[in-house]
Amino acid sequence: xxxxxxRWLEGAIMAIAIGTxxxxxxxxxxSDQQVRSLVEALRLAAPQTGNSNDGxxxxxxxxxxxxxxxxxxxxxxxxxxxxxxxxxxxxxxxLACVVRDVLQEEYRNSSSNEAIAVRRAAAWWMxxxxxxxxxxxxxxYTQRVLRFYEQxxxxxxxxxxxxxxxxxxxxxxxxxxxxxTPYDRYxxxxxxxxxxKNYESALLNFRRALDERPNDPYAQRxxxxxxxxxxxxxxxx
Numbered sequence: 001x002x003x004x005x006x007r008w009l010e011g012a013i014m015a016i017a018i019g020t021x022x023x024x025x026x027x028x029x030x031s032d033q034q035v036r037s038l039v040e041a042l043r044l045a046a047p048q049t050g051n052s053n054d055g056x057x058x059x060x061x062x063x064x065x066x067x068x069x070x071x072x073x074x075x076x077x078x079x080x081x082x083x084x085x086x087x088x089x090x091x092x093x094x095l096a097c098v099v100r101d102v103l104q105e106e107y108r109n110s111s112s113n114e115a116i117a118v119r120r121a122a123a124w125w126m127x128x129x130x131x132x133x134x135x136x137x138x139x140x141y142t143q144r145v146l147r148f149y150e151q152x153x154x155x156x157x158x159x160x161x162x163x164x165x166x167x168x169x170x171x172x173x174x175x176x177x178x179x180x181t182p183y184d185r186y187x188x189x190x191x192x193x194x195x196x197k198n199y200e201s202a203l204l205n206f207r208r209a210l211d212e213r214p215n216d217p218y219a220q221r222x223x224x225x226x227x228x229x230x231x232x233x234x235x236x237x
Contacts, residue, residue: 032182032212035100037152038118039092042099042125044148045141057081058091070094075189076201093185097208099125106130118142118149183212183219190222194229202226 046061055064064081071079074097075090084091102121109130110116116133122145123133133142190205203226210219 033153034114035096035103036182037149038103038121038145039095039099040152041118041145041148042095042122045122045145057085059088060091060095070098074098075205076193076198077189077196089185090189093182093189096182115146118146122146181212183209183216186212187219187222190226194222194226199226199230203230 043059046059048061049056054061056062057064057067062081062084067081067084068078071077071084071090071094074094079090079094084094099121102124103117106117106120106124107114110120119133119142120130122142123138124130125145126141127138132138186205186209190202190209193199193202193205203223206219206222206226210216210223213219
């Protein structure tokens with residue numbers, strides 16, 4: 001099996017770029033829970049080589065060359081494989097960004113058949129060719145991912161106390177470690193991008209946070225602030 005080779009990586013980045021640029025797909029063609037479930041299913045199904053020097057990083061077993069591109073595309077910050085592996089919350093957020101676009105594409109390719117879309121996305125993840133979802137060794141892998149996906153949909157991780165810690169009243173003033181919810185990860189990535197003056201990335205992350213919590217005042221305020229920064233109207237907070 002070929003995991004995460006250069007050929008499919010380039011195709012993936014191109015697909016993501018095209019979808020983002022011309023707005024082919026709506027932001028919520030698939031739910032956030034479906035995306036989170038697939039990301040977790042890919043983690044659970046990741047092959048374990050038993051070799052600590054296998055060149056694969058994080059619980060998702062990702063090749064090193066993918067990480068800087070994905071992290072820069074999704075957060076505006078180019079991470080090293082070591083940084084990616086050391087921060088599972090950030091890694092999960094980046095992978096959700098990548099998987100969201102893939103799952104949307106495979107929903108179209110499967111005529112909105114959820115099970116087939118998940119298996120096609122898993123085949124893309126494994127081989128770079130989503131049409132191989134029911135072929136040879138890839139078929140067994142995609143079935144395994146689908147089983148994990150269905151378990152996650154039925155029992156969302158965020159429903160457990162471990163994965164759903166008490167929320168702070170103000171994410172902007174939080175002094176606690178990074179939370180595990182997608183909302184918190186997007187907000188933290190947005191604030192980091194603001195500090196780096198990468199306003200385009202900041203807007204992307206704050207808007208994703210607002211997708212997670214519609215009408216959230218902190219995300220709305222952050223978006224307004226960044227838009228003022230971009231226009232040169234950097235008034236008081």
